[in-house]
Amino acid sequence: MPRVIKHPELRREELLDHAQALFLTQGYDRASLNDVIASAGISKGAFYHYFASKEALLEALADRFAKQAMAGVQHISGDPGLDSLGRLNSLLAQSRRAKIDTAPEAWALFETIFRPENLVLFHRINLAASASFTPLLVRIIRQGVEDGTFKTFDPEGVADIVMQFGMATHDVVAKAINGGDADMEVAIEALERRVRLYEIALDRILGLPDGSIRISEAGYVRAVMTARRRQDAGKIG
Amino acid sequence: MPRVIKHPELRREELLDHAQALFLTQGYDRASLNDVIASAGISKGAFYHYFASKEALLEALADRFAKQAMAGVQHISGDPGLDSLGRLNSLLAQSRRAKIDTAPEAWALFETIFRPENLVLFHRINLAASASFTPLLVRIIRQGVEDGTFKTFDPEGVADIVMQFGMATHDVVAKAINGGDADMEVAIEALERRVRLYEIALDRILGLPDGSIRISEAGYVRAVMTARRRQDAGKIG
DNA sequence: TGTTATACCGACCATTGGTCTACAATTCAA
DNA sequence: TTGAATTGTAGACCAATGGTCGGTATAACA
Numbered sequence: 001m002p003r004v005i006k007h008p009e010l011r012r013e014e015l016l017d018h019a020q021a022l023f024l025t026q027g028y029d030r031a032s033l034n035d036v037i038a039s040a041g042i043s044k045g046a047f048y049h050y051f052a053s054k055e056a057l058l059e060a061l062a063d064r065f066a067k068q069a070m071a072g073v074q075h076i077s078g079d080p081g082l083d084s085l086g087r088l089n090s091l092l093a094q095s096r097r098a099k100i101d102t103a104p105e106a107w108a109l110f111e112t113i114f115r116p117e118n119l120v121l122f123h124r125i126n127l128a129a130s131a132s133f134t135p136l137l138v139r140i141i142r143q144g145v146e147d148g149t150f151k152t153f154d155p156e157g158v159a160d161i162v163m164q165f166g167m168a169t170h171d172v173v174a175k176a177i178n179g180g181d182a183d184m185e186v187a188i189e190a191l192e193r194r195v196r197l198y199e200i201a202l203d204r205i206l207g208l209p210d211g212s213i214r215i216s217e218a219g220y221v222r223a224v225m226t227a228r229r230r231q232d233a234g235k236i237g
Numbered sequence: 238m239p240r241v242i243k244h245p246e247l248r249r250e251e252l253l254d255h256a257q258a259l260f261l262t263q264g265y266d267r268a269s270l271n272d273v274i275a276s277a278g279i280s281k282g283a284f285y286h287y288f289a290s291k292e293a294l295l296e297a298l299a300d301r302f303a304k305q306a307m308a309g310v311q312h313i314s315g316d317p318g319l320d321s322l323g324r325l326n327s328l329l330a331q332s333r334r335a336k337i338d339t340a341p342e343a344w345a346l347f348e349t350i351f352r353p354e355n356l357v358l359f360h361r362i363n364l365a366a367s368a369s370f371t372p373l374l375v376r377i378i379r380q381g382v383e384d385g386t387f388k389t390f391d392p393e394g395v396a397d398i399v400m401q402f403g404m405a406t407h408d409v410v411a412k413a414i415n416g417g418d419a420d421m422e423v424a425i426e427a428l429e430r431r432v433r434l435y436e437i438a439l440d441r442i443l444g445l446p447d448g449s450i451r452i453s454e455a456g457y458v459r460a461v462m463t464a465r466r467r468q469d470a471g472k473i474g
Numbered sequence: 475t476g477t478t479a480t481a482c483c484g485a486c487c488a489t490t491g492g493t494c495t496a497c498a499a500t501t502c503a504a
Numbered sequence: 505t506t507g508a509a510t511t512g513t514a515g516a517c518c519a520a521t522g523g524t525c526g527g528t529a530t531a532a533c534a
Contacts, residue, residue, distance in 0.1 A: 045481090
């Protein structure tokens with residue numbers, strides 16, 4: 001094979017790109033290291049020059065996801081134009097949008113991504129995202145408790161619950177898809193219904209009137225997906 | 238190796254026992270099939286006579302856990318001596334006790350069990366348990382909604398949230414242990430605080446006055462663990 | 475220019491989950 | 505009691521996996 005030398009940063013990103021595509025479509029376990037390096041057109045030696053192990057690759061990938069998702073969210077907790085509830089809503093909506101936007105392939109490949117073999121990857125991503133988001137969340141909830149908007153004795157705990165709700169999406173969709181009919185529409189329906197439940201649950205946990213928390217923009221998932229699909233169809237057809 | 242033939246049921250259970258011990262202490266991925274068969278003193282051929290794959294072994298193990306956990310819980314949803322809230326409380330408390338009792342090794346090996354490598358196993362156990370518990374939970378919640386005790390538009394969703402809370406224990410403890418100080422006392426403290434939060438969260442999600450839901454029996458985990466430890470110490474010393 | 479550091483290659487390795495053939499132990503009909 | 509079918513067991517074998525290693529080409533810098 002010809003020897004091509006690239007800027008390290010670039011090569012690293014490339015590797016992450018290929019790993020992402022493979023991990024998302026096949027799952028972390030099923031996608032072999034050989035697949036990754038073949039896809040990236042690189043040798044084994046080169047790979048291990050950049051990552052200490054397959055595990056480390058996963059870690060790095062999750063980190064990148066988390067970092068991307070955090071972009072443009074940092075400012076919210078200090079935004080003077082918003083009250084506590086506004087900040088919380090803003091953060092939730094943004095994080096949700098970021099989640100969907102940073103991995104649109106994943107959401108487009110709805111049926112394949114939400115499979116048990118992706119548990120590990122998803123968990124890692126959420127763990128990384130959690131590590132970044134939680135402090136922000138906690139700060140906002142604390143502020144809300146202090147100014148009397150929210151009512152809870154355990155802001156960290158509530159923040160964790162919020163993150164849990166986010167992670168649970170995976171299981172909700174997985175259940176809708178794998179359990180019986182593999183209909184995408186049904187899965188989306190289930191997802192949106194669940195998000196509505198989470199909103200109200202959060203309202204009540206924080207002692208707010210029903211309807212205060214607004215996570216979802218109705219139809220956003222569907223919009224992203226169908227846009228993607230049209231795009232893919234264009235590519236293939 | 239000498240050829241020893243055992244009653245199939247027995248051998249199967251034995252295999253599950255050894256698998257359980259290894260999976261719990263080393264994690265599903267790290268414990269190799271060879272480890273399992275070596276531990277069980279059996280050949281590869283024999284193993285594959287009982288299980289179609291390593292995956293199937295995991296599945297069977299999770300099923301066994303779930304089945305054990307379900308024992309003595311079935312009757313609750315029809316208990317005429319309890320109202321909706323009583324049934325829910327009874328179910329939650331029982332399931333929690335079952336969870337701890339059926340895998341006391343796991344809870345005794347607190348530090349080793351709550352590690353990332355056990356994600357897969359834990360998820361499988363909870364999935365299996367979930368499949369059994371959820372219908373019961375849903376039935377109870379539905380009853381409560383009908384008789385006006387609970388207030389929610391999505392009983393299935395609330396049931397899922399309850400299961401989520403149960404599963405989240407893993408992450409709570411994992412965070413307390415892996416993140417910084419490996420102090421067991423701290424981990425238990427965090428766990429019990431979290432359970433209290435879940436209780437109140439559930440109260441509010443279901444539209445009940447704070448303090449209605451009672452999942453925990455304070456100190457139960459600690460009691461089981463210290464008992465175990467004393468026992469182990471006796472064995473070693 | 476020479477030399478050190480970096481990026482890269484690919485043969486090689488042990489281990490893994492899994493298959494297969496051979497054979498021993500049981501079961502049970504004749 | 506015999507003997508064929510079934511069930512349980514052993515272990516050699518397999519392809520594929522994640523990972524190592526010695527070596528080489530390119531870049532960076534003196």
